[in-house]
Amino acid sequence: MSDQWLTSLFTDDPQTGYELAIKLSRMGVKYTQPSDDVRKKLRPIYEQDADSLIASSQVIATNFQTVAQANNFWQKQ
Amino acid sequence: MSDQWLTSLFTDDPQTGYELAIKLSRMGVKYTQPSDDVRKKLRPIYEQDADSLIASSQVIATNFQTVAQANNFWQKQ
Amino acid sequence: MSDQWLTSLFTDDPQTGYELAIKLSRMGVKYTQPSDDVRKKLRPIYEQDADSLIASSQVIATNFQTVAQANNFWQKQ
Amino acid sequence: MSDQWLTSLFTDDPQTGYELAIKLSRMGVKYTQPSDDVRKKLRPIYEQDADSLIASSQVIATNFQTVAQANNFWQKQ
Amino acid sequence: MSDQWLTSLFTDDPQTGYELAIKLSRMGVKYTQPSDDVRKKLRPIYEQDADSLIASSQVIATNFQTVAQANNFWQKQ
Amino acid sequence: MSDQWLTSLFTDDPQTGYELAIKLSRMGVKYTQPSDDVRKKLRPIYEQDADSLIASSQVIATNFQTVAQANNFWQKQ
Numbered sequence: 001m002s003d004q005w006l007t008s009l010f011t012d013d014p015q016t017g018y019e020l021a022i023k024l025s026r027m028g029v030k031y032t033q034p035s036d037d038v039r040k041k042l043r044p045i046y047e048q049d050a051d052s053l054i055a056s057s058q059v060i061a062t063n064f065q066t067v068a069q070a071n072n073f074w075q076k077q
Numbered sequence: 078m079s080d081q082w083l084t085s086l087f088t089d090d091p092q093t094g095y096e097l098a099i100k101l102s103r104m105g106v107k108y109t110q111p112s113d114d115v116r117k118k119l120r121p122i123y124e125q126d127a128d129s130l131i132a133s134s135q136v137i138a139t140n141f142q143t144v145a146q147a148n149n150f151w152q153k154q
Numbered sequence: 155m156s157d158q159w160l161t162s163l164f165t166d167d168p169q170t171g172y173e174l175a176i177k178l179s180r181m182g183v184k185y186t187q188p189s190d191d192v193r194k195k196l197r198p199i200y201e202q203d204a205d206s207l208i209a210s211s212q213v214i215a216t217n218f219q220t221v222a223q224a225n226n227f228w229q230k231q
Numbered sequence: 232m233s234d235q236w237l238t239s240l241f242t243d244d245p246q247t248g249y250e251l252a253i254k255l256s257r258m259g260v261k262y263t264q265p266s267d268d269v270r271k272k273l274r275p276i277y278e279q280d281a282d283s284l285i286a287s288s289q290v291i292a293t294n295f296q297t298v299a300q301a302n303n304f305w306q307k308q
Numbered sequence: 309m310s311d312q313w314l315t316s317l318f319t320d321d322p323q324t325g326y327e328l329a330i331k332l333s334r335m336g337v338k339y340t341q342p343s344d345d346v347r348k349k350l351r352p353i354y355e356q357d358a359d360s361l362i363a364s365s366q367v368i369a370t371n372f373q374t375v376a377q378a379n380n381f382w383q384k385q
Numbered sequence: 386m387s388d389q390w391l392t393s394l395f396t397d398d399p400q401t402g403y404e405l406a407i408k409l410s411r412m413g414v415k416y417t418q419p420s421d422d423v424r425k426k427l428r429p430i431y432e433q434d435a436d437s438l439i440a441s442s443q444v445i446a447t448n449f450q451t452v453a454q455a456n457n458f459w460q461k462q
Contacts, residue, residue: 014084015082047109048110050120050122050129054132054136056105057103058105061139061143065139068143068147074147076147
């Protein structure tokens, strides 16, 4: 995968950080299965499976923790 | 998803923080499956499945750790 | 869920902290499935399933990490 | 569960810390399924199931991280 | 496994760090199943399985957190 | 398990640290299933199962995070 998709973990606010966490989670899938066609075929399956959705949310939660730490939880403390 | 739903990780107390962790966990599902209809159809399934409930609690636990860190565990130490 | 169930992450000692972690883990289930009746029906199933018990212990482990950090691991270091 | 089983997270060395992590992991199961009889019946099942063993090692890994942090990774740094 | 494949956790930027996290995740599989032939046979299976792809992304997320911490999240804070 | 197998979390470099993480992951399995015979019987099963391999890599990732923290990520920062 040669193109640039991640230049920084810093975001303006928590929500943009959450959305970056989603991107990180999807890229983990994309690097493992690079074919757009195959991933498109799989989408309707896991999108209708409660356990797959919960597992997706788990990956996002782990990545969000990293992004939040990088941003010092968007200050205060 | 254009609307604003997460402006800060700071909450007044641990319980509100826990409830924010629940919101974060649900948003992970919602971003992956944006259709309210589909999610509503899936709810009665996973809500009656012990393993799905435990997996949900796992996602919440991960997000709660992030929220608790952001709030410096609501002080002391 | 309107009542107050979590006012602080601080506990007197590690064991009470572990028990708080268990409470946090159970509340994750309860928020997702608020019906006492349904949860009571599910209990005999997952309580006799080794994998569900291990998964429960995983959720507790994650929450215990949070509680232990909050309490500065009950000092020393 | 009224008896005292966890008074401190501090151990003399990493191996004793790892063994404490195992104890923490087992107590998560025990609190969820307090019956010695049921747990004894389940043991031969998950002990012969590779995925259950890997999942057990995952719980231990999470608890070991907590114990290692508590002990400042047994110094140096 | 005698050859050198990991000399440092430091990378120039987050994307290279993410790719190191992928390498770490794959090496975990390779150490457990060293045969190239067997791994090649398994690839078409898990690459077409949504849950395996999500689980892969979870491993990458955990390793990425480690790499990001090592790199101080590529500065700022 | 009476013999000494873990005296320190410190290693000379990241790769040796990764290999220590593998050892920690395997010991989690060994403590849960101490019989060499049973573990030997299970090996050909999970070694040919993609999901078991991914789950093994997940345990290693968690332990590697602990080892990397112990070694201050092998310096810099």
